[in-house]
Amino acid sequence: MGSCRCKSLNDVLQSKDPEGFSGTSEQDLVEEEDMDSRLQSFLGNMKEGFLRKLNLSDVPQDHSKIYPPPFMIELYNKYAFDKSAMPRSDVIRIFTVQDVSHSAKNGTKSKHRLLFNVTVPNHEEVTMAELRLFTLLDNSVTSTTNGIGASINVYEVEYKGNKVTAHLVNGKEVIGANHSWEAFDVTTAIQSWVKSGREASEFEVVVDRKREAKKELREEIVYEEETLFSGSDWQGPDFNEIPVDLHHRWKRQGDTSYCRRTSMRVKFKDIGWDQWIVAPPEYDAFECRGVCYYPLNDDMTPSKHTLIQTLVNFKNPKKANMACCVPTKLAPITVMYQENGVITVRHMYEEMKVAECGCR
Structure with missing residues (x-):
């Protein structure tokens, strides 16, 4: 959900033979395989954590279409979209x-x-x-x-x-x-x-x-x-719909590359999670994009270390990397899922979307 200035695999220099075919070194192939392996490992760990929080031991293998009863759909819509609706339990x-x-x-x-x-x-x-x-x-x-x-x-x-x-x-x-x-x-x-x-x-x-x-x-x-381990206070605002803060967000005029929150639509079907997640079929998880220029403004909520790092980078870019634009506050969403044929609504499933971005 965050972004930094990094070298893309597409930026790796490639040589071309006289026939016009691209050549890739053995080292490049090893690096690409290593990156793919790390990505698969990351996604696997993320899925395990996701299932653990939903009290699921594994991905449900029932591929049949799920039809929750109408009142359960109404219940989901109530807690997902009505900011004043506060359930007694999560x-x-x-x-x-x-x-x-x-x-x-x-x-x-x-x-x-x-x-x-x-x-x-x-x-x-x-x-x-x-x-x-x-x-x-x-x-x-x-x-x-x-x-x-x-x-x-x-x-x-x-x-x-x-x-x-x-x-x-x-x-x-x-x-x-x-x-x-x-x-x-x-x-x-x-x-x-x-x-x-x-x-x-x-x-x-x-x-x-x-x-x-x-x-x-x-x-x-x-x-x-x-859940006994839940300490959620539902008297606060509902974060299913997070307004974009316009009047407090300072940007350089005409500069759209500064650190900011942007849309990132996620379809559970695309990542194979629609087998157990009934609703929502998709949602806006948001992501943080842009660069943390010097000087950093207060709206980016920089830490003291970030301020020092940014100043050192400004004076000598070779000595310190630029600070990264990352999520500084995450928000929950309401999800409906099935576990062994049991339809479940979780009101506050934490850390599912970006609420604020900052420089770190």
Whole structure:
């Protein structure tokens, strides 16, 4: 993301034979291979660090198209673009229903037993969990002016030997005339599942229709969790959109080569990371370009060492290199990714874009 004055491989002198073909020395080839090797090593280390921060042991091998549910996309867009939106936790995961182990209907009542497989990394703590049910109205039934009414209760299912018990977790009265998502707080139950080490657990959803029938329930569970090592303060500004500071940025008039922040669009597909990163498909990471001329202005936030180095370079260029134009402040972005089929939104994924450039 930073730049310095360096010799490019294209600047290496090449000799030409009488036929006009370029000749490359053995030393040049060795240097080029060494540079390629170092580049591959750097990219490999960067990918490992990226995966480690996302709690991924390796790149997911599932190449099928990922279709996150609409409310998860809305959640991502909210935290990525709404500066006033501050989530309670920096990681949000969604676990879909693994199986509907039992479903029964008796008059106006219906029961649905939903199986979930909830796994949480050991260093993370569940702070809030919701069971989200999508109610799909039957359009063939004429609705009343007051909408459709139903009571929905969520029970936690426990197995003790041959005995099955159900404990009420949450419930609500639902009245509406349109399809909608209904959310139920199941934090205590999920925390108990995680603490006991149970991966496969069940909820039983009981629907009692008050007037007209609800045709279908689509069930998904989403919970928020907090990484124990995170110290992010989300009361500060959102850096997904960083304005270019114009009134504080001093430049020599007509000199566009001075150190500055410029656009650098990154497409995850181009670097092979679209296999697990769902959104954004691309973003502006920015980069620092230009030269750190003498004298350095305060806007470049030079260190004392940089000032001394620049002065020595100005007096004797052979004695010291010119200071480099590099990122001095990085900012986070919001990413949505999948890990083993689990869709995850990370609100503050740090150090993903350049916020400010300076001379160092």
